[in-house]
Amino acid sequence: MPGDERPRRGRRRMQRGTAVQQTGTGEASVFLSTDSVSGPEGFGWWGDMVSRAVMPVSIASEHADHFKGEVTTLELVDTDFSAFSFSPMSARRTPDHIRAADPENYYLFLVHGSPIGLEQRRNNALLRAGDVALFDTSQPLACEFQDQGRPSRVSVLRLPRTALPLPSDKTDRLVATPLPARTGSGALLTSYLAGLRENTAHCGPTELRRLGTVALDLAVTFLAARLDSPPALPAESRRRVLLTRINAYIDHNLHDPDLGPATTAAHHHISIRLLHALFEEEPETVSATIRRRRLERSRTDLGDPRLRHRTIGEIAARWGFRHPAAFSRTFREAYGISPTEARTALHDKQPCTPRRGPGHRSLAP
Structure with a gap:
């Protein structure tokens, strides 16, 4: 036929x-x-x-x-x-x-x-x-x-x-x-989907399963807002959506020296206790997450040839570190070398790998 x-x-x-x-x-x-x-x-x-x-x-x-x-x-x-x-x-x-x-x-x-x-x-x-x-x-x-x-x-x-x-x-x-x-929620959804497209090359089956679940939860939340109808999401789905919003807020406010558990909880109209509870199943505490992401952004800037004219103090301030000395100490604790040494190593294409800092949790059984 x-x-x-x-x-x-x-x-x-x-x-x-x-x-x-x-x-x-x-x-x-x-x-x-x-x-x-x-x-x-x-x-x-x-x-x-x-x-x-x-x-x-x-x-x-x-x-x-x-x-x-x-x-x-x-x-x-x-x-x-x-x-x-x-x-x-x-x-x-x-x-x-x-x-x-x-x-x-x-x-x-x-x-x-x-x-x-x-x-x-x-x-x-x-x-x-x-x-x-x-x-x-x-x-x-x-x-x-x-x-x-x-x-x-x-x-x-x-x-x-x-x-x-x-x-x-x-x-x-x-x-x-x-x-x-x-x-x-629309901006959060589109940003999340863009991240899926660009950053999943090295994700394993468990990570992909969680990422797919979060994508569906965000889509449901977005559509429910358009309908003015709260979705019948289970508690775990609501937790994932809230956690995704919190992580996006942290990423967008790393430059603010006042960013911390208190300001993050206040922005999302939840208690600090609930915020810490949300992160109990995550690899890091809230403070450790903020610190790690600030250090990662700083490390990226230290290796950027276009920012070579900026002092280490300026780069630290750009990512929410108030005091250069405290930044240098925290950076060394995380990477085992000073920011100055890291800048040299990064421009020479030498490895600069992080250690597990305070606030990191092992989720292994």
């Missing part, structure tokens, strides 16, 4: 266009590209790949004869996160596609490149770089990736319906509408 031929051809083409990037721990992020499939066949392969990896769709493009596309997918527990880059095209999902296969997922996607026109459930949105939107595999949709002389770039997080503790009828109202994500 004609309907059976296309999947078989797509299976062969997917093997030709597939490469696997192994991480340092043996886990894999999957990289797919049209580079090994030339001409119009590459466009057909891309359509097959999208239909298999995301949901069945029909695609069209004025660039079909020389279509270029690539995607890297990080497979997490209960979800996955993918970064796409491809030539301008359009995609349609019809009732026939849905009857043929419905994975029953929502997808939260972030626009990085050219504008995207999205239509679903009588909602229409023109999404630009920095915008976030939601679509549903269980409803017909039309998506136009506009041609502005550069590739379309989007990142998508898969959200299984079964994993969302939100009422479907309310969540459905959010599809194909721009979702503000430049402040609050």
Whole structure:
């Protein structure tokens, strides 16, 4: 039957266009590209790949004869996160596609490149770089990736319906509408997803499992805020979301000398006792976390040739250390050498590895 031929051809083409990037721990992020499939066949392969990896769709493009596309997918527990880059095209999902296969997922996607026109459930949105939107595999949709002389770039997080503790009828109202994500939980979510894309190469299975769980928790919190409906998250999920917010706050305020447990707890409207309790299952205490991150930023600056004109005291002050002498003492305790020696070693490309400082906990059983 004609309907059976296309999947078989797509299976062969997917093997030709597939490469696997192994991480340092043996886990894999999957990289797919049209580079090994030339001409119009590459466009057909891309359509097959999208239909298999995301949901069945029909695609069209004025660039079909020389279509270029690539995607890297990080497979997490209960979800996955993918970064796409491809030539301008359009995609349609019809009732026939849905009857043929419905994975029953929502997808939260972030626009990085050219504008995207999205239509679903009588909602229409023109999404630009920095915008976030939601679509549903269980409803017909039309998506136009506009041609502005550069590739379309989007990142998508898969959200299984079964994993969302939100009422479907309310969540459905959010599809194909721009979702503000430049402040609050939206900014935290997009920042977290950007970090997933850039910093998971050496994560092991346990870390990836936790990272996927946090991604889902943050997505649920973000969507619930748009619905003005508190999510029915279990206590552990609420703890992870709060801990992620606290860690983001710490990262953004390392320059402030007053940053510490008291200011961190006050900012999040919790007691210092609760703050310390949140960190009991973490490798470090709150104070140790702040100290380590300040030292890491300082160490990076010491090795930056562009900052060679800055004194060690200036670099220390930049990351919240009030007194150069105290900074030098803390730095030596952490790295075994002085900041001056570290600066020389870093510029000479010699190793400068940290010790375990006060406040570090071993989580090994």
